[in-house]
Amino acid sequence: MYRYDQIDQTLVNERVSQFRDQTRRFLAGELSEDEFRPLRLRNGLYIQRHAPMLRVSIPYGLLSSAQLHMLAHIARTYDRDYGHFTTRQNIQFNWPQLERVPDILADLASVQMHAIQTSGNCIRNITADHLAGVAPDEITDPRPYCEIIRQWAALHPEFSYLPRKFKIAVTASPADRAAVEIHDVGVRIRRGANSEIGFEILAGGGLGRTPIIGKVIRPFLPEADLLAYLEAILRVYNRHGRRDNIHKARIKILLRALGVEEFTRQVEQEFEVNREFAPRLAAQEIERMRGFFAPPPYQELEDGAPEIGSVSSGHPGYDAWLRYNTRRHKMAGYRVVIVSLKKHGEAPGDMTAGQMDALARLADRVSFGMLRATHDQNLVLADVPQSRLPEVWRELDALGLATANIGTLTDMICCPGLDFCSLANAGSIDVAKQIHARFDDLDYLYDLGPIEIKMSGCMNACGHHHIGHIGILGVDKHGKEWYQITIGGSSTGPAALGEVIGPSVPKHQVADTIALLLEVYARERHGEDERFVDTVRRVGIEPFQERVYETNHSPA
């Protein structure tokens, strides 16, 4: 992973000092709430329903065991013994005291972490494929480019007061596990005609109240021009993005207003005119960065025979976990393990300090001391020797982190919702628990196959509901919590926005409504390999609507 040098460490330390002084001035009345807000947001600090919420950056989801131990320490010392992993591969603490946040940031700095630009109208955490570096299907490791972008974006003097937040995602795999099509800028690493590295650049994607799939504005960008091109996009956006209406301030609205041709023309023109001033990536800098992400010292192993999961171990729990919670690794003899933060009855993405410490120790023993956070709110041990899988399963199972539901209906994405977030219209966590309770039979979930449920407590869409195979959006109806259901969304292959099936349903009927959708799926499904979302695409939403809104089962 990337290791800070003196410059990086100095920058983060100075940021902590700056924020300590800003907090002092706010508490002394020298800064108004309006003045302090953009400053605290740029350090990840929200003022929430019960207490401040601090969002800590995990760049492109990569985390060392020492860093996870520190997150456990923070949860234990400053919070209520747990943290919440988010859809941007970050972690949030829901109960810190404002006065102590500078101390938390200083603790983070001691393990090369920070909360810089995890909120506010600036360039946010760069996200990437959580299988970067180990996926058999990737073109090259995307993380060196992510780190290059992270550094360029950190405290950028020109782009720290944008019209609105700005999210960049990078993928180097055709499977796109980073959902680049729903980001302000998506970067797809490609190989050119002479197999040289370059980038396909997408812009204008995003969810929120106006969900839009990003458009390709540059099919192939030479490697050296990555930052120059990003700078051109950001400058066009910073100058011309709307600032009069917070709901129309994202780059997707500018792109839609100008049209993709005109937007692209402006970016390309800025890129050309600015060439002499823009940063160009030197080959040796890319090489230097690549060195930080060199493969760990793998042993020479062979894949086990027979192939993993092809025969029963005699222990059904282990077999199911192997099948659902592990993935193929590019190295023979190794396996990727997904650590499920979706235990039934728990808030999706939550993890206790004790679990963090134990998992960090496990990572030291079996996965080179490294972990990743995924955008669907799980963690990953990326480099586990196959021979140690039974041991890893037993330990994770004892920790409550081995629920064999990855990719199934109960591997839900879920925002903190009304319980914590001051923006939310409705609760998410208790709906997740309702769904967990209703669909607690793992064999039934396995029969259903891969289904992604994504849930947001308001239209800001932190839970990515638009791109859920089943999306659930909390709405406020006369002070009561109701839920709008969409089906047919997808984050990839290609990305698609779900369609609303009809009027929203009251809270106690969400799981029942999902059961009806699944009933129609079971009836219409063509063979075991047809996923729920494929069936919706093939037959349309009408059969689902009919079933849900039959008069003898009117949710309203």
Add this chain to the structure above:
Amino acid sequence: MRQIIRRREIVADDARYPGEEASPQLRLVQPAADFIAAKLAGQAPDASAAILIGPTDEVESLAEQLPLLGLIVIAFPKIGEGRGFSQARLLRQRYGYAGELRARGAIKRDQLFFLARCGFDSFDLDPSEDLVAALAAFDVFSVAYQDGSDALVHVRRRAAPA
């Protein structure tokens, strides 16, 4: 008497804006649009004129006038306004403006480091700001990842020599 920061010193403001009382020590800062209109009408501008740019003004239209200008004031009318950072960058980098470049409005010491790095060299901060305390904010960071107009910080060189 209003005070500003100019090249890291607190000095008396030498500018007045439309609607403010005239005084022999103060030079009028006129809106950029008025300046261009007068120019187009054939009026010869004062030597080293002073103009005010708002967030939606396009700096491209001023490119040819820059040699005539001695002071450009860029307005930051609201907290969080960020267009002025790009305007300053363009004036300094692309169009080679070498005169005084001032940021004015809803800005405090917390923005000074970024403003200076984008090329501003004078600052008319929010009236509530303590200017003496604000002076230290230029040095709040000693390092940066991006090139800037100031030569004050250690910038990591990632670029190949051109």
